[in-house]
Amino acid sequence: SEKLLKVATSIPRDNLVSLGTCFGKFTKSQKFRLSVMALDFLAPYAKYKVWVKPGSEQSFLYSNHVLKSGLGRITENTAQYQGVVVYSMADIPLGFGVAAKSTQECRKVDPMAIVVFHQADVGEYVRNEDTLT
Numbered sequence: 602s603e604k605l606l607k608v609a610t611s612i613p614r615d616n617l618v619s620l621g622t623c624f625g626k627f628t629k630s631q632k633f634r635l636s637v638m639a640l641d642f643l644a645p646y647a648k649y650k651v652w653v654k655p656g657s658e659q660s661f662l663y664s665n666h667v668l669k670s671g672l673g674r675i676t677e678n679t680a681q682y683q684g685v686v687v688y689s690m691a692d693i694p695l696g697f698g699v700a701a702k703s704t705q706e707c708r709k710v711d712p713m714a715i716v717v718f719h720q721a722d723v724g725e726y727v728r729n730e731d732t733l734t
Contacts, residue, residue, distance in 0.1 A: 635697055637721040640686070644694035647686035649679045651698065651717050658689050662724035667698065667717035669710050679704045685717060696722030 609620050624639040653661055657671025673690050681703045687695045698717040707716050 635721060637696055637723055637725045640694050640696065640721070640723065644686050644688075649676045649683050649685045649700065650688055651675050651679075651685045651700070652688045652690055652692075653695070655690060658695060661687060661695055661719065662722050664719055664722065664724070664728075666701070666715045666719050668712065669707060669714050669716050670712040672707065672716050675700075675704050675707055675716070677704055681706070684720075687717060687722070694723075696720070696724075
């Protein structure tokens with residue numbers, strides 16, 4: 602916001618580390634890991650989406666991958682290893698993931714196969730609330 606930007610101008614640039622909402626962090630290998638705090642900003646613009654069944658929502662929120670048996674819907678033409686936003690069947694964004702299988706492969710795979718790798722979920726607020734910044 603502009604108000605936050607104006608307040609930040611009173612801090613010298615050498616002392617300012619960051620400003621605004623934290624979207625993620627860089628790992629030690631210099632790869633960017635998206636944080637769940639970016640979910641509200643990115644979910645409306647997501648090109649690839651996955652909807653999970655009500656029985657699998659809790660499993661995903663406990664940092665587990667999404668299995669084919671818990672898959673409700675998936676966006677057409679989702680490629681393998683494509684980043685996706687995971688939604689509940691009520692269109693509530695739950696987190697981020699990476700498609701383990703393409704849309705076409707999801708139709709043929711057995712029910713216990715992983716279709717979305719877990720990356721971040723809204724349950725992290727509760728599990729890591731003291732370390733999230």
